[in-house]
Amino acid sequence: MRKIQAQGIHHITLMGADRQTSIDFWEGLLGMPFVFEQPNLDDPAEGHLYFDPGDGRLITIFTNENRSRAHRRTPTDAGCVHHLAINVSLATFRQIEARLGERGIAHSGHKDRGFMDSIYFKDPLGFLIECACYKFEPPNGCTHADVMIEAHKLRVEAGDASIAEIHLADAIELLVKRTQTSLSSDRAPQNPY
Known part of the structure; x- marks a missing residue:
């Protein structure tokens, strides 16, 4: 028996609502360039949007113009995704509360996690997003x-x-x-x- 050896996250796909809400959130708030779009190849009634979260990997969103927010907070039952953490620089982290405040977006405020600082808020569909900033840089050659x-x-x-x-x-x-x-x-x- 052998492992299937992982070498990083290829992409994460989330269920979105309409196309413009996805673009406005992922690029217009979080600054992730919108890099690719095509139909969902398993459901042609849906769009499939691709965003670069800053490391060249991808976050993708299935969109449907007839779909709207279904929850105040996406489910956190066993097997569900609790939240998505996005890496930000210290300079950006120190600006997040003000930038969310400009848009009237509720958030957790600064959370000290010992090895990182975090702030949490929900996307327009109720999915919990964390912006996280490591408190350290690894030495050269280390991760x-x-x-x-x-x-x-x-x-x-x-x-x-x-x-x-x-x-x-x-x-x-x-x-x-x-x-x-x-x-x-x-x-x-x-x-x-």
Whole structure:
């Protein structure tokens, strides 16, 4: 038996309502370029819109001019998607509350998640969107997941309930020591004063 090895998200497809609401939300609010459109190849009565979330991958929306909002909040039963988290820069994150406020969009306000900052709001159809900003940048040659694995190990070892900034900082230091060489024979912390 062998795994089917994943190498990233190819795309995510959501059920939309009318075409213009999808364009206004995904591009007009979230800044995702509208890059492609065709009929839904499994249901020609629907459109299929493609947006670039900023990493060259795709978020796609099935649209139908006869479909409208069905829920105040999309279902969160087992098997349903709870929310979609979108990566934003710190500069953008600090502007989100004001930019949502300009449009009268209700939101959660800033949420400190230890390893990231978040804010939540619903799309026009009741689907929960999170804009998230990591509190760290991984060292060269490492990924956010590499830092998270090491921070998790440090958190568990310390007996802490959740990842905090100290775990992230120590994980980054550990990864740098592990992945980057140095001419120093002693790489331990020093006090030069």
